[in-house]
Amino acid sequence: MPLGILEQYGMEYIPGTVPLQDSGSAPIPDQHTSNPSLLKHDNSGKFVLVPQPSDDPNDPLNWPRWRKEMFIVSAIWGVTCVGAIGPLLAPAYVQLAETWNVSLQQFSSGTNGALIVCLAAATLVGNLLAVQFGKRPVYLTAAIGLVATSFWGSASTSWTSFVASRAFAGISMAPAESLIPASIADIWYVHERGTRTALFNLAFMAGVSIGPLIAGQLIQRYDWRICSYAMSAALVINLFLTFFFMPETAYQRVGTEAHRNLANQEKGADLEERIEDNTQTMHHDQGSPQPPTIARRPFRTELAFYSGYFHPISFWKTLLSPFKLFRSPIVLWASVVYMTAIVCIVILTIGASQIFSSQPYNFGVSAVGNTFLSAFIASIMGTVAASPLVDGVSRFMARKNGGLFEPEFRLPAVMCYLLFTATGFFSAGQSLGLGMPWQIPVILSFSFVNFGVVIAATVAITYTVDCHHEHAAEAVSVMVFLKNMFGFGTTYYLNDWITNSGVRNVFFTLGGITAAITLSAIPM
Template sequence: MEKSSINLEEEVKPSEAPEDAEKNTKQISQPILIPQPSNDPADPLNWPLALKIAILVQICLLGALGGLNTAIINPAYGPMAKELGISTVTASYQTTVVIALNGVGPFLWIPLANVYGRRPIYLFTTLLGFGSALGSAYAKSFGQLLAARVFNGFFPAAFALGPATVVDLFFLHQRGRALGAFTVMLTNGSHLAPIIGGLIGQYCGWRWTFKFAAICDAVMVVVVFFCLPETLFSRKKTVETAERSSVRDPFTMKMYISRLGLYNKNQELDLKLRQFVWPSINMVMYPSVLFPALYYASQYGFASILPAVTVAHIFQQFFHWDTLDIGLGYGAALTIGASLGELAAGMVVDSIVKRARARNGGKAPDPEVRLQAIWTGEILLPAGLLIYGFTLQYATVWIAPLIGMAIACFGLQVITTTCYTYSLDCYPQVGSETSQLFNFARQEIGMTFAFYTIALADRIGYQFTFLFFALCGSFLAFIPILGLMRKGSEVRTRMGAPHDGESRLN
């Protein structure tokens, strides 16, 4: 097992041998571990890297599965609307309901996860996703379908709980890549969904899209039950032990099995009613969380959710595409754009932080340094939106708006990784509450597009509609981000840490 803690208090004494001095010098040059792990082998920070990565993969899959459940039906709006006797625009409302409840559900799940553990929440919500997806598949009317989709909307706890789990497992200097992997899977879950949904909807019917989602949910229930240990851990009770001894017991299979229980009550925290809403709402008071959340949410809505709820109608109208064409076309464009964007985001952010650390004498730079990486997304995302809107309005070839989608989604992924890592680095002690606010803003802003986008575009034209969206996201929402780049550190120092920080275990 790799060594996780570093003794930073040792000094190189004159009487030491040269090889000892060299060893100590190398030791001091290593990055300071934040937070400092305890000596308890049950502390997730001390777990083997392979186990941490295995857990991260499961969290990423759960995040992607939430997007899959939400968006897999999107290419099949046409046949579903025909069978249920509704319009394709009305058919999109069942996806809108799920998107809205994706943002509300974590207000229930996060407080429960902070008290009873991450694992039981992941298990229960994935089981809920299975049951509600199966119910959607067998709905006999649009009303029954809406009812089943309401329950499905509460499923993706990983949307907000995933970043908190990353904070449980990884040190500060490791979280950027871990969060990058999570966010790209979170984004691409809803992008891969239409590819799968288009194929299934075309050849098996729209009901089988929900059946496929239910099968995936059932598989993840089994995987989580056997392979996802509890990551919630309180380091407060192990401080004295860590001070007495620097010897750590190895992580064993028995210890792993002990973390697979169905119930893990945190004895230091009691569940209170105010914990269900107030901790996340309280984060609105902190500009380093509020403004990145609003900027990210608006851009995510324009570049990801907007195509999801409108593309079936638009591409049937302009290009007469069927279910399979729609799923393959826009699903592939968004997936490719997001995947390439995450590769670029990781390289850009890592390079910026590395240079800043070198200028800072090896010390971790202020989180505001990460915001410099946002410029790539700030330029490319509105460019993609404009390409999409103008090429639709002036009836170009079908590939042109898809290229616009891909460019916008490339920029979105850079913005996503940058905003998430910045806000979590500012207040790591309230990681789950910060993630919950991000998730709520993203889903509630995004759920509104289905109600007015098509009508607005028919009235003023697609070119001016998407010009309006580009100005809202990349001008109005970006102004506060510029303020954080200049004064973010001063504002955080003046405001101090969040008052509800003691309610979180980090």
């Protein structure tokens, strides 16, 4: 096996290990499907479609290309908005803390802490509802909640009311963070997920970066309420896109079981005859595809709030399902990577006003907001690099592995986390500690941090979804839950940590943690 991946002989079907490419260069091991040509392929005939789509035109895997892409466009807009909500007022933390007559640490923990802890709790509840009743009603309810809480926060006249609005905003933000990766797995194949997951991560990072950038200008020229109302307008657009272009993606599928049965049947001598007689629906003749036997649902019926989808799993089993995934080393490792990667960006956001509003920089609100521009550009570059690094390397290694894809083929790309993010933190700590020109930490160091974070987050999510596709929503909800709980704790000590230990020691610590987590990919 490549990369030193150990063989597993105790299981007939290994989740995530699938034939991805036809290859005559090497045989596919006996315990896997030895004849992938009998499975459905993409239009090029090069990649086996994993998971195998049904012949139902309503199967999300069979959606027209424009429909899939519009879902992604709508999701990207929503995730960008959600990413912007948390750090929206970050450039003016110092000034707003004085306006509300609270300490900087209290303002940070009240503004972000209440939001993040409610976001963490709502992640598990949203997953419960999505697994049992489908994702669309959860998406729509959350979109409505985001609009309502944004207008509420914009009009708040007391500190208590403002914090309460942030708490309820956190509840409404949860589906965008935890369910979109699962929806990507619902409508895209394994060899296509890396790019879309990278776009999801870019959207979140873009919101974190662009939100404060725009907010800094609006707050400087007008005030924070105008900025907040502008955010409300963006969320109204999100509600529109969610309603029209994000139909239900949950689908009762038997393709995974069929694929598993096909893999297990190989040991019989009459495999070809059984496939011809019993699995004609799985055979794909690219010259004459089988006509669908089920009518496509009209577009207007897909605009319904609830599609009628229902998973018969018990309420308590669904509620406890994510907690069972805590036992998975894959989910725990990916959660640590994702958690630290995203929280690194949160730390930069929360600390920006404190760092650059004081000596020796003395930035105003708009100038602090402008420091997020380089992070946004780096996030775009990271997304562009994610496709060849995450999907491209996986395809290359699958080809070298006789066409057999292993989820661990995603892991080499995580080295970017060490090469860029750790290096960025070390250089930021050194340059800020010495009071060097702002161009060094802002343009160089923060760009490195964001570039590596996009790659690491993409690896963590795609690796988890590949290994736990049948429980993708639960697995991602665990990752988001742990990330948010860690972020919640961070809001309660970060500003005081910077004050007491100095920005150099803080960033050096973060760089060391990043390096250690990257190296843990080797035993994985």
